[in-house]
Amino acid sequence: MSASLSVPAPHLKRGFRWRPVSVLPGFGASFAITLVWLGIIVLGPLAVMLWFTAGMGWEAFLGTITTPRVLMDLWISLRSALYASLANAFFGLLVAWVLTRYEFPGRRFADALVDLPFALPTAVAGIALSTLYAPDGWLGSLLTPFGLQIAFQPAGIVVAMMFISLPFIVRTVQPVIEDLEAEQEEAAHLMGASDLAIFIRISLPAILPALLTGFALAFARCLGEYGSIIFIAGNRPMVSEIVPVLIVQELDQFNYQGATAIGVLMLAVSFLLLLTINLLQAWVRKRHGG
Amino acid sequence: MVDKAAGKRGKAGKIALISTALVFMALFLLLPLIIVFTQALSAGFGAYFSSIADPNVQSAIWMTLIIAAITVPANLVFGICASWCIGRFAFPGRNLLITLIDLPFSISPVIAGLLEVLLFGLNGLLGAWLSAHNIQIIFALPGMVLATIFVTFPFVAREVIPLVQEQGNEEEEAAVTLGANFWQIFLHVSLPKIRWGLLYGVLLCNARAMGEFGAVSVVSGKVFGETDTLSLAVESLYGSYEVQAAFAVASLLALLALVTLVAKSVVEFLVRDELAAMKRKRTA
Numbered sequence: 001m002s003a004s005l006s007v008p009a010p011h012l013k014r015g016f017r018w019r020p021v022s023v024l025p026g027f028g029a030s031f032a033i034t035l036v037w038l039g040i041i042v043l044g045p046l047a048v049m050l051w052f053t054a055g056m057g058w059e060a061f062l063g064t065i066t067t068p069r070v071l072m073d074l075w076i077s078l079r080s081a082l083y084a085s086l087a088n089a090f091f092g093l094l095v096a097w098v099l100t101r102y103e104f105p106g107r108r109f110a111d112a113l114v115d116l117p118f119a120l121p122t123a124v125a126g127i128a129l130s131t132l133y134a135p136d137g138w139l140g141s142l143l144t145p146f147g148l149q150i151a152f153q154p155a156g157i158v159v160a161m162m163f164i165s166l167p168f169i170v171r172t173v174q175p176v177i178e179d180l181e182a183e184q185e186e187a188a189h190l191m192g193a194s195d196l197a198i199f200i201r202i203s204l205p206a207i208l209p210a211l212l213t214g215f216a217l218a219f220a221r222c223l224g225e226y227g228s229i230i231f232i233a234g235n236r237p238m239v240s241e242i243v244p245v246l247i248v249q250e251l252d253q254f255n256y257q258g259a260t261a262i263g264v265l266m267l268a269v270s271f272l273l274l275l276t277i278n279l280l281q282a283w284v285r286k287r288h289g290g
Numbered sequence: 291m292v293d294k295a296a297g298k299r300g301k302a303g304k305i306a307l308i309s310t311a312l313v314f315m316a317l318f319l320l321l322p323l324i325i326v327f328t329q330a331l332s333a334g335f336g337a338y339f340s341s342i343a344d345p346n347v348q349s350a351i352w353m354t355l356i357i358a359a360i361t362v363p364a365n366l367v368f369g370i371c372a373s374w375c376i377g378r379f380a381f382p383g384r385n386l387l388i389t390l391i392d393l394p395f396s397i398s399p400v401i402a403g404l405l406e407v408l409l410f411g412l413n414g415l416l417g418a419w420l421s422a423h424n425i426q427i428i429f430a431l432p433g434m435v436l437a438t439i440f441v442t443f444p445f446v447a448r449e450v451i452p453l454v455q456e457q458g459n460e461e462e463e464a465a466v467t468l469g470a471n472f473w474q475i476f477l478h479v480s481l482p483k484i485r486w487g488l489l490y491g492v493l494l495c496n497a498r499a500m501g502e503f504g505a506v507s508v509v510s511g512k513v514f515g516e517t518d519t520l521s522l523a524v525e526s527l528y529g530s531y532e533v534q535a536a537f538a539v540a541s542l543l544a545l546l547a548l549v550t551l552v553a554k555s556v557v558e559f560l561v562r563d564e565l566a567a568m569k570r571k572r573t574a
Contacts, residue, residue: 020379024462025472030375034387037368041440042393045405048415052408091314098311102304110312112555116319118494119547119554121501123521124540127528128322131329138325139317163318195303217395224398227503227521231528244400244504251404251508256413263401270396 053264056257064261069237070246074269076154077242081222084161085169085215091162092169092218093211099170100177114171117164122227129160130232152234157242160228165218172214176207209285216277223270326544329537341538346515350523350539354500356431357519361438361499362492369446369491373484374476377454378462388451394443402440403508406433429511434519437505442495449491450484457483486561490554497550501543 020027053061064070099111117125133140133151140151150156180203188198226244233240243266250259331338341347372391376384394402408414410427420427427433461483465475503521510517518526520543527536 020381022379022459023466024378024459025466025475027375027379030371031379031381033371034368034375037371038387038390041436041443043390045409045440046393048408049401049405091311091318094307095311095315098308102308104308106312108555110315112551113315113319115551115554116323116547119497119501119550120323121497121503121521121524121540121543121547123503123524124326124501124543124547125322127524127536127540128326131533132321132325138321163322166318220396224396224400225504226398226400227507231525244398247398247400247404248508251407254413256408256411259404260408263398263404266398267401270398274396 049260049263052256052260056261060257061261061264064258065265069241070243070262070265072238073241073243073246074265076157076240077223077244078269080154080157080161080242081219083158084165084222085219087158087162088166088169088218089211089215092166092214093173093207095166096170096173096177100174114167116167118167122164122225123231125163126160126228126231129163129228130156133159133232151232152240154233154240156232156234157229157240160232161222161225164225164228165221168217168221169211169214172217173207173210176210177203180206209281212277212281212284216274216281219277220270220274223266223273323544323548326537326540329534330541332537333534337534338538338541341532341535342542344535346518347520347523347535347539349515350518350520351542353431353434353517354519354521357435357438357506358496358499360435361442362496364439365442365446365495366488366492368443369450369488372447373450373454374480377451378459391447392444394440399437399441399502399504400508402505403437405440406437406509410436428509429517431517433509434506434517437509438499438502441502441505442498445495445498446488446491449494450487453484453487454480486557486564490557490561493550493553493557497547500546 056064095114099107099114130137130151132138133143133156135141135144135149135151137151140149143150148155150159184202185198188202189195193201224244226242226248229242230245233242233245235241235245243262247259247262247266250256250262330341372387375381376387407428409416410420410433411417412421412428414428427436461479462475465479470479500519501521502519503525506519507522507525510519510522520539524536524540524543527533527539
């Protein structure tokens with residue numbers, strides 16, 4: 001046993017063995033528990049869902065997911081998630097930058113507050129936001145004179161999505177800003193570059209991969225969100241209805257097939273988007289060598 | 291150092307950035323929190339406490355606590371197992387396993403509920419067998435627990451796995467050479483190393499388990515006073531125009547969120563302290 005400790009693991013390999021080479025006990029048991037539990041809770045149910053869809057037949061599946069209502073709701077979901085994630089890419093970066101770069105009174109409080117959307121249940125966020133942005137609400141009454149309506153409109157979806165996804169961007173970008181080296185920025189400053197030029201040419205490229213990761217996480221979260229949105233969106237079909245709401249409605253009418261087909265469509269769309277963003281991220285990382 | 295360099299360049303720009311960020315946070319994060327409490331107390335403390343003392347709300351509090359009391363330990367044990375095999379051993383397919391564990395993060399909670407319905411619902415895969423044996427899973431506690439476990443599945447594992455990978459196995463291997471068995475290593479060597487990460491994961495998992503809405507709403511059947519959790523009670527009350535009562539219940543969940551945030555900050559502070567002490571020890 002002590003021999004295996006002093007010798008690096010690869011030298012112990014005699015032919016192929018899948019079991020990892022280590023002196024530590026407990027691999028078999030912990031691996032088995034992990035796999036079985038993963039199978040029961042996550043993979044098994046997902047397999048059943050795919051099996052259900054396969055049982056529908058291709059034609060019925062396509063027929064269900066290409067109705068105007070499904071396509072329109074999908075478009076509304078994607079569009080709102082995109083707007084919310086883009087807005088948060090800007091505000092999230094700003095908040096992360098201010099929280100890491102500057103010292104000001106209340107900074108620690110503000111930093112803790114960023115995690116509020118992680119901790120606050122979505123139903124609470126939903127009723128709070130819809131009360132704030134209702135035409136007679138604290139914020140809604142300020143916007144109404146300008147002809148802006150948010151609650152019970154498609155814009156409400158974007159506001160709720162922004163609320164729930166903000167910490168994903170801030171928390172992914174923050175550690176990267178912390179690790180940025182000041183030397184390059186200071187050198188550029190000495191050579192007479194403006195603050196904006198320094199940020200765009202030096203800081204932003206280093207932050208970009210993390211910003212994309214945060215964007216992807218935020219986007220996925222927005223796309224799946226249900227709880228906060230149902231209170232603020234008004235849920236009018238083809239206008240302010242998102243895909244998860246449609247799935248719940250199909251289930252309420254005991255249309256399992258419809259709900260499942262739309263669910264599978266949604267899974268496929270979100271995995272495709274995540275894959276795209278991951279590839280994009282790999283490309284950025286390669287290009288900027290970060 | 292950075293601050294000084296930044297300070298030399300226009301102070302006005304710095305103040306503009308800070309105030310924009312703070313105004314955004316005040317409007318977007320602080321205001322929703324404040325309105326929960328002002329609305330909850332809009333009819334005075336008497337109305338507030340009588341909304342909470344309502345038997346249906348009391349039963350929702352119990353449901354919420356029971357679901358969390360099952361979900362959190364389940365995910366804690368899973369997180370420890372997953373971090374032991376993924377964090378301490380190198381085997382082919384390890385990254386795939388991590389990806390699969392993270393999967394529930396990118397799946398809508400509504401789909402999590404749908405999965406349980408497809409499995410255990412009346413027309414589901416096991417529906418006929420379950421109803422023949424008089425076992426109720428959907429529209430009852432077991433389905434709500436399963437859906438919540440699905441949604442919170444990665445929470446503990448994803449906090450602890452990177453921590454274990456970063457810390458390495460040196461101390462554990464030393465313990466093996468000294469003749470320690472698995473439980474001795476785990477309890478006396480590994481657990482103290484990962485305790486803050488575990489606590490952090492448990493805090494987040496608990497907050498989500500108590501507050502989950504979408505997944506639970508699909509499988510609960512929403513019988514107010516029977517299968518309602520606090521989140522579902524917020525919806526039922528709000529939907530029947532009992533706005534003040536809805537916000538009173540919401541304020542309980544908001545308090546839970548505040549406690550979670552404070553506890554999280556404290557854990558982060560302790561971890562930073564411990565890391566600093568470790569670094570001092572190493573350099574000394």
